[in-house]
Amino acid sequence: MAMTTSTDTNLPRSSVGSATRHNLLGTGAVTKQSMAAFLGAVPPVDQVGIAERVASLATRSVKREAKAKTLRLAVSMIDLTTLEGMDTPGKVRQLAAKALRPDPSDPTIPLPAALCVYPAMVPTALAALEGSPVKVAAVSTYFPSGQAPLEVKLADVRAAVEMGADEIDMVIDRGAFLSGRYVEVFDQIVAVKEASGHCHLKVILETGELATFDNVRRASMLAMAAGADFIKTSTGKVQPAATREVTLVMFEAIRDFHDLTGAVIGMKPAGGIRTSKDAIRYLVLLSETLGPRWLTPDLFRFGASSLLNDLLMQIGWLRDGRYQSPNYYTND
Amino acid sequence: MTDSAMTDKADTPPGPVAAADDGGLFELEYVTSTEATDIVGIADRYELFIGGGFRKPASKEYFETINPATEEVLTSVAAGSSRDIDRAVGAARDGFETWSALPGSERAKYLFRIARLLQERGREFALLETLDGGKPIREARDFDVPTAAAHFFYYAGWADKLEYAFPGLDPKPLGVAGQIIPWNFPLLMLAWKIAPALATGNTIVLKPAETTPLTALLFAELAAEAGLPDGVLNVVTGDGATGAALVDHQGVDKVAFTGSTEVGKAIQSSLAGTGRHLTLELGGKAPHIVFDDAALDQAVEGVVNGIFFNQGHVCCAGSRLLIQESVSEVFVDKLKRRLSTLRVGDPLDKNTDVGAINSRAQLDRITELVEAGRSEGTEIFQPACALPDRGFWFTPTLFLDVAQSSRIAREEIFGPVLSISTFRTPAEAVEKANNTPYGLSAGVWTNKGSRILWMADRLKAGVVWANTFNKFDPASPFGGYQESGFGREGGRHGLLPYLQGTH
Numbered sequence: 001m002a003m004t005t006s007t008d009t010n011l012p013r014s015s016v017g018s019a020t021r022h023n024l025l026g027t028g029a030v031t032k033q034s035m036a037a038f039l040g041a042v043p044p045v046d047q048v049g050i051a052e053r054v055a056s057l058a059t060r061s062v063k064r065e066a067k068a069k070t071l072r073l074a075v076s077m078i079d080l081t082t083l084e085g086m087d088t089p090g091k092v093r094q095l096a097a098k099a100l101r102p103d104p105s106d107p108t109i110p111l112p113a114a115l116c117v118y119p120a121m122v123p124t125a126l127a128a129l130e131g132s133p134v135k136v137a138a139v140s141t142y143f144p145s146g147q148a149p150l151e152v153k154l155a156d157v158r159a160a161v162e163m164g165a166d167e168i169d170m171v172i173d174r175g176a177f178l179s180g181r182y183v184e185v186f187d188q189i190v191a192v193k194e195a196s197g198h199c200h201l202k203v204i205l206e207t208g209e210l211a212t213f214d215n216v217r218r219a220s221m222l223a224m225a226a227g228a229d230f231i232k233t234s235t236g237k238v239q240p241a242a243t244r245e246v247t248l249v250m251f252e253a254i255r256d257f258h259d260l261t262g263a264v265i266g267m268k269p270a271g272g273i274r275t276s277k278d279a280i281r282y283l284v285l286l287s288e289t290l291g292p293r294w295l296t297p298d299l300f301r302f303g304a305s306s307l308l309n310d311l312l313m314q315i316g317w318l319r320d321g322r323y324q325s326p327n328y329y330t331n332d
Numbered sequence: 333m334t335d336s337a338m339t340d341k342a343d344t345p346p347g348p349v350a351a352a353d354d355g356g357l358f359e360l361e362y363v364t365s366t367e368a369t370d371i372v373g374i375a376d377r378y379e380l381f382i383g384g385g386f387r388k389p390a391s392k393e394y395f396e397t398i399n400p401a402t403e404e405v406l407t408s409v410a411a412g413s414s415r416d417i418d419r420a421v422g423a424a425r426d427g428f429e430t431w432s433a434l435p436g437s438e439r440a441k442y443l444f445r446i447a448r449l450l451q452e453r454g455r456e457f458a459l460l461e462t463l464d465g466g467k468p469i470r471e472a473r474d475f476d477v478p479t480a481a482a483h484f485f486y487y488a489g490w491a492d493k494l495e496y497a498f499p500g501l502d503p504k505p506l507g508v509a510g511q512i513i514p515w516n517f518p519l520l521m522l523a524w525k526i527a528p529a530l531a532t533g534n535t536i537v538l539k540p541a542e543t544t545p546l547t548a549l550l551f552a553e554l555a556a557e558a559g560l561p562d563g564v565l566n567v568v569t570g571d572g573a574t575g576a577a578l579v580d581h582q583g584v585d586k587v588a589f590t591g592s593t594e595v596g597k598a599i600q601s602s603l604a605g606t607g608r609h610l611t612l613e614l615g616g617k618a619p620h621i622v623f624d625d626a627a628l629d630q631a632v633e634g635v636v637n638g639i640f641f642n643q644g645h646v647c648c649a650g651s652r653l654l655i656q657e658s659v660s661e662v663f664v665d666k667l668k669r670r671l672s673t674l675r676v677g678d679p680l681d682k683n684t685d686v687g688a689i690n691s692r693a694q695l696d697r698i699t700e701l702v703e704a705g706r707s708e709g710t711e712i713f714q715p716a717c718a719l720p721d722r723g724f725w726f727t728p729t730l731f732l733d734v735a736q737s738s739r740i741a742r743e744e745i746f747g748p749v750l751s752i753s754t755f756r757t758p759a760e761a762v763e764k765a766n767n768t769p770y771g772l773s774a775g776v777w778t779n780k781g782s783r784i785l786w787m788a789d790r791l792k793a794g795v796v797w798a799n800t801f802n803k804f805d806p807a808s809p810f811g812g813y814q815e816s817g818f819g820r821e822g823g824r825h826g827l828l829p830y831l832q833g834t835h
Binding site: 044046049059061062069073252259286287292296 | 357358359361362365470474625626627628629630631634665673682779799800
């Protein structure tokens with residue numbers, strides 16, 4: 001198995017600083033020693049401080065025109081998601097239709113960034129979204145647990161790529177991470193990155209299982225060094241999923257990584273984000289921590305599905321001055 | 333509908349909809365969300381609160397109080413003279429007869445009532461504090477008012493338990509307390525002074541700061557609303573001369589002062605030998621120490637909060653940053669970036685982080701010291717920051733590589749100015765931290781618990797915060813060493829200065 005970082009310069013954003021990134025851990029194969037040195041330099045995180053900062057930024061006031069603009073941005077950042085054992089082509093087509101017409105009564109609403117599905121549903125999703133700019137993201141690497149031999153995980157990725165997925169959402173091996181086998185986690189991401197080819201790679205840390213912010217920060221740095229285009233909080237299958245606190249920890253890691261390498265890595269909180277108010281608070285955190293450069297669907301996504309209708313409802317309220325019944329918004 | 337949606341989409345650039353206009357960067361805008369000022373009524377003129385009612389000053393003179401963010405006159409306030417102080421002390425003496433005779437459980441009821449009323453009228457108090465003092469409404473609303481209410485709740489709880497607070501001591505009040513409070517936290521300092529005095533059975537003559545008298549006057553109204561017996565609380569507004577008259581009045585059994593070290597020294601010498609009690613809470617030049625193993629991003633937040641909270645008008649502000657040299661470059665870079673996101677401006681805007689400087693005089697003092705730093709050749713950093721045309725403002729400022737001998741490292745600036753130096757070893761950090769005539773507070777940032785304890789043992793400061801800063805709780809005593817004063821406010825210790833036989 002290839003254990004080196006892909007050097008494909010045609011990658012969308014990962015090309016930025018990919019060489020430098022590799023050098024962060026030495027120029028040869030990554031060793032236990034170089035990994036220990038790399039992770040040892042990651043600063044610790046103070047949980048109370050994180051909670052305070054999040055609480056203080058929650059009082060920022062985004063209203064009226066600025067709010068309308070921000071809500072529309074949030075719509076364009078959604079990875080509309082269905083990840084159930086009971087997913088069917090019919091269900092995926094329904095969701096694709098929602099992606100193409102988020103609000104049938106308002107054609108000016110931007111489209112969500114992507115549809116996020118299991119690999120088996122990629123062909124259905126592609127067919128339903130054909131000709132539209134909405135991307136298809138496939139969760140893979142034995143999502144959500146990741147507890148399978150590497151070969152199986154890579155086959156999962158290759159299948160999704162061959163079927164035409166635009167983006168791969170992989171899970172890290174939390175078992176390996178928690179038992180201190182960091183090089184193994186790293187090498188697996190490198191291998192998945194290579195198997196993903198031209199696809200955009202989002203690396204799911206499953207922060208709910210990493211448990212501490214120190215772990216989250218180290219895993220973020222490790223994933224970025226291994227070639228992640230995006231780092232993502234959760235599968236949505238484990239509680240807690242995304243929180244603003246853990247998202248801030250990951251933003252800070254992205255900022256440090258940018259300072260170190262110049263690479264611009266994206267972020268995707270996923271699971272548990274349901275209201276417009278919450279979405280705006282995430283964007284405030286993003287804007288205050290990473291700055292306006294990151295306020296684009298190219299670098300920030302919401303992994304969510306019920307959030308969309310709440311955004312539409314708030315946009316409608318700002319437009320018409322009244323709330324419509326939830327029945328005016330489609331449940332797909 | 334579908335067709336038009338598809339057409340629209342074809343016209344926009346490919347890729348997931350570019351929400352930013354013209355493909356430029358999306359700027360997340362905060363809306364100037366100004367707190368409505370009409371919820372608080374400001375009278376045209378304020379009298380002195382003596383003996384349970386508002387009375388005209390003997391001098392018949394009034395002075396204006398302004399909004400430092402606009403320089404507009406808010407109202408005029410009675411200038412209390414020594415005759416007014418005499419009346420107020422007399423009223424407090426009368427009030428003492430009834431108040432000290434009440435059982436603690438009865439006094440507690442008044443304190444609880446005051447605490448609840450403060451919560452109920454919290455918005456009014458927050459707004460008035462911001463208008464009169466220039467602090468951001470976010471801080472007045474989320475910190476000053478709730479913490480003040482918490483103080484009354486806390487001491488209400490002690491009022492009927494004094495016998496158990498200090499075993500062996502028969503808890504008896506001192507009598508009339510003369511209390512002089514500063515302009516940086518007008519309502520909170522009022523609460524710190526009044527709550528323990530009332531809980532222990534003392535009565536009060538309070539002199540608020542000249543530039544921020546309004547919340548104390550609103551509080552007087554609230555005390556009357558709470559049914560506090562006449563004369564138990566008296567508020568005499570005025571300037572330094574009014575304060576001096578209060579300190580010098582022979583009928584005052586105890587003086588409690590929070591303010592500058594210079595005035596504190598004068599008060600101490602005037603009380604020396606009189607047998608009257610005194611507590612002083614004075615200035616500071618607090619060290620904020622960051623070790624290389626600290627949670628750096630949170631330490632940046634802590635340092636920012638430590639010096640820019642309330643525009644740096646905080647006696648325990650972390651105004652001297654000591655960074656371990658091995659991380660100083662990274663840390664200072666992070667700090668500079670963070671400073672650039674501070675929002676300085678209209679204190680009434682809920683998004684404002686740093687408000688107006690409290691007065692012209694204070695702005696002049698800050699400007700003078702910053703100029704001294706510049707002329708000493710110290711490197712300075714100030715973020716690009718548009719300040720309003722009117723009012724008193726100062727850009728958040730960092731001084732880098734500051735020498736211990738520099739004026740800006742030794743003198744209290746009491747403004748949004750941070751002096752940064754480096755250290756190599758924990759012992760050197762302690763030595764530099766303690767190398768000051770002050771000793772009010774200190775902060776330590778490290779991931780190592782044993783080092784926190786080691787440092788706390790050695791730092792000469794009344795409060796040592798670890799991995800946080802500017803945290804206040806009514807249950808925790810606060811006070812200084814050396815020229816930062818003596819006596820403690822808050823906690824069980826905060827009862828002592830108001831009881832007999834404890835000195």
